[in-house]
Amino acid sequence: MNNKKVSFKIVLGIFLLLSIFFMNESNGQETVEGLHFATGKPVQVTIQDGKILKVKSIEKLSVENKNLIIAPGLIDIQINGYMGVDFAGPDLTLDGLHKATRELWANGVTTFLPTVITNSHDRLIKSFTVLAQTLDDPEIRNSIPGFHLEGPYISPVQGYRGAHLEKYIRKPDWNEFLELQKVAHNGIKLITLAPEIEGAIAFTHKCVKSGVVVSLGHHNGSAEEITEAVDAGASLCTHLGNGCANMINRHHNPIWPQLSDDRLSISIIADGYHLTKEEVRSFYKAKGVARTILISDALDLAGLPPGEYVRGERKVLLTQHVVKFPAENVLAGAASPVSVGVGNIMKFTQCSLENAIQMACTNPAKILGLNDRGKLKPGLRADLILFTLDDFKVNIKKTYVKGELVFEKQK
Numbered sequence: 001m002n003n004k005k006v007s008f009k010i011v012l013g014i015f016l017l018l019s020i021f022f023m024n025e026s027n028g029q030e031t032v033e034g035l036h037f038a039t040g041k042p043v044q045v046t047i048q049d050g051k052i053l054k055v056k057s058i059e060k061l062s063v064e065n066k067n068l069i070i071a072p073g074l075i076d077i078q079i080n081g082y083m084g085v086d087f088a089g090p091d092l093t094l095d096g097l098h099k100a101t102r103e104l105w106a107n108g109v110t111t112f113l114p115t116v117i118t119n120s121h122d123r124l125i126k127s128f129t130v131l132a133q134t135l136d137d138p139e140i141r142n143s144i145p146g147f148h149l150e151g152p153y154i155s156p157v158q159g160y161r162g163a164h165l166e167k168y169i170r171k172p173d174w175n176e177f178l179e180l181q182k183v184a185h186n187g188i189k190l191i192t193l194a195p196e197i198e199g200a201i202a203f204t205h206k207c208v209k210s211g212v213v214v215s216l217g218h219h220n221g222s223a224e225e226i227t228e229a230v231d232a233g234a235s236l237c238t239h240l241g242n243g244c245a246n247m248i249n250r251h252h253n254p255i256w257p258q259l260s261d262d263r264l265s266i267s268i269i270a271d272g273y274h275l276t277k278e279e280v281r282s283f284y285k286a287k288g289v290a291r292t293i294l295i296s297d298a299l300d301l302a303g304l305p306p307g308e309y310v311r312g313e314r315k316v317l318l319t320q321h322v323v324k325f326p327a328e329n330v331l332a333g334a335a336s337p338v339s340v341g342v343g344n345i346m347k348f349t350q351c352s353l354e355n356a357i358q359m360a361c362t363n364p365a366k367i368l369g370l371n372d373r374g375k376l377k378p379g380l381r382a383d384l385i386l387f388t389l390d391d392f393k394v395n396i397k398k399t400y401v402k403g404e405l406v407f408e409k410q411k
């Protein structure tokens, strides 16, 4: 064989391989079946190029899928860590973030905002420097659209500051925030602050103008201060009913003005411990399905065995369901993934699964402006979960992120 023939064959070979590759890509459809979360009727969802191509009614599901419900993936806008990986911890690595993301996929979470709470400037810089790597990481970037900064511009008053360390709480500082945004590669999408502290309103204006969602939390704002913050563009209340003192004035407290302003959505921890079922029910009645968002607020200890742990500079106690500071008997955070809230809100309010999914998928996507996900709708990303609902407990069987199967429960 002469050289010309050899090179012709090589070129032909490469051409054929490329053709097969592109044919597979363009025809690379996959179908997933389940009971539609809203209608309860069997549907077949066709996935192509990471998106939902169509959602079609079918006669019935195959025997192996017969009880599986299909819904959009869960979106958790406040989560501090998972399975021992602390998103704000000094030992955080990209590997740790991979591990936590995989564990969250197994719990049906397809999008989340790693959340960093009040800390020193240097510590925050370090946290966001590591977190920023996720935004370009091919394996997990599709699940992490950005981050939530909870603090450090919150109330220093005991009760309202909750688990945040007083020594690091400070007044809003736009220059500091810009520095954090820079190391975070502009990934801070949501900030929780207190409206009553000096400079908070002007800071809120700037955040909203720069595309950051401002949420009111860990505060003791008056009705006027809350209204001013909402006028400035604040649109959310962080874990309403928590991050609040135990003893409050029955008329003048931060809860009523936040509940009564229709411009504010609320996030709630419906783990069954952070709020009573009556609070969940009342908040839900006041805000309705459209303005309620479920969050986990899970700490890194979530998923680990109960016991005493040391976190940062403090000792904490992990019970079956929550994390506490044993000395003050204050809740430090939750230990249940947001899927637990989906079942609980149905149980506490008698809302439908359709409503619960809206509060855990559609609403969080909407508040963050993530228009490509949060619904089971053609054209949107194929972020899907398949699960059973047994006695208000969501049991995840399969999770897809952008059309890729990232979790499948072993039988």
Ligand SMILES: [Zn+2]
Binding pocket: 150, 162, 217, 218, 239, 243
């Ligand atoms: Zn908090």
